Amino acid sequence: MWDEQSQSSLFFLSYVCSFGNAASVVSSCHLPELVARFTARLFATFTRAYIDDYLQPDFKLANNSSQEALAFVHRAIGVPLAACMHEACANCNESFKALNDGPLPKCKRRRCHHTQESLGVVINMSNAHKEFVDFSPKPGRCKRILSDLDKCKDCGTLTPHEAEEILGHLGFVTHSSIFGGVARAPTLSFYRRAYKRSLDGLSCDLSTAWTTRMDQALEFLHALLHKDKLPHRRVFFNDQPPVLGYSDAQGETYGIGLVVFDPFYLRAGVPG
Secondary structure (H helix, E strand, C coil): CEECCCCEECCCCCCCCCCCCCCHHHHHHHHHHHHHHHHHHHHCCCCEEECCEEECCCCHHHCCHHHHHHHHHHHHCCCCCCCCCCCCCCCCCCCCCCCCCCCCCCCCCCCCCCEEEECCEEEECCCHHHCEEEEEECHHHHHHHHHHHHHHHHHCECCHHHHHHHHHHCHHHHCCCCCCCCCCCCCHHHHHHHHHCCCCCCCCCCCCECCHHHHHHHHHHHHHCCCCCCCCEEEECCCCCCCEEEECCCCCCCCCCEEEEECCCCEEECCC
C-alpha cells in the first residue's frame, strides 16, 4: 500500500485476497472446489461448486446427510455456509416454528427436493431412477425478460444499462451449454448496445433507440420463451465418453468448419 505521508510503500500481512485483487476470484473458487473434492472422497457426496454456490443432490433416504457433511467441513475450516439458521426458516430446520415477526433473513440454503431451481434453471430429478434428468428455464424469469423488452419497444428506447441487465438474465439460453447457446446470434443487437460491446466486427452501437434488428430479436425470443414452448433438455446418464464436436468457422485444413472426434475411434475427422 502506498503511503502519501512517507512517500513510500507499506506492507501488511493479509490472510485473504483483497477485493479487486486479480487473483481474488480464482483463489475464491479454489476453496469451494477443494471442499467439494474433499467431501466427495471422504463422505461420498455429489457436491459441485459454482463460484460462491454449491449444487448438492442427495438420496432421499440419506436424510440430508450430504448437506450436513458439507456444512460440517465448512464449520471445521472456519468458513460457515450462508444459512440463516433462523428457527422459523423451513430450509434450515426439519421442524420450524411459525412466527409473525415480519420477513425472515435471506437464506441461501435449500432443502433437498426432487425439483430444484438454480441460476434460473429448473432441475427435475424426479426421474433419476430412470437414468435421466430434465432441465428447463424458470417460467417466471422468461416472462419478466419478455415483459421488460416489450416495455422498451413500446418506449422506443433501450439504454446500454438495460441491455446489459437483459443479457445477464438471458445467459441461460445464450451461453449455457444446457440449452446449447441457441439465442446468441439473434440477440446480437442487444450485445452491441450493452456497454458499447461489438461482437460482430461492426462499429459500437452508441445510441439508445430501439432498432429494427431489435424487433427481430424480440420476435425470436417470444417464440423461444413462450410459456407453452420453453426450451427443454433431457440429459441421460451414460458411462460411455461423449463424441466431441467443434467448429473454428474456418476449416482451412479440412475444407469445412466442423470437426468431430469419436473417442472410440481415437481420431478426428469431418462428418460426411
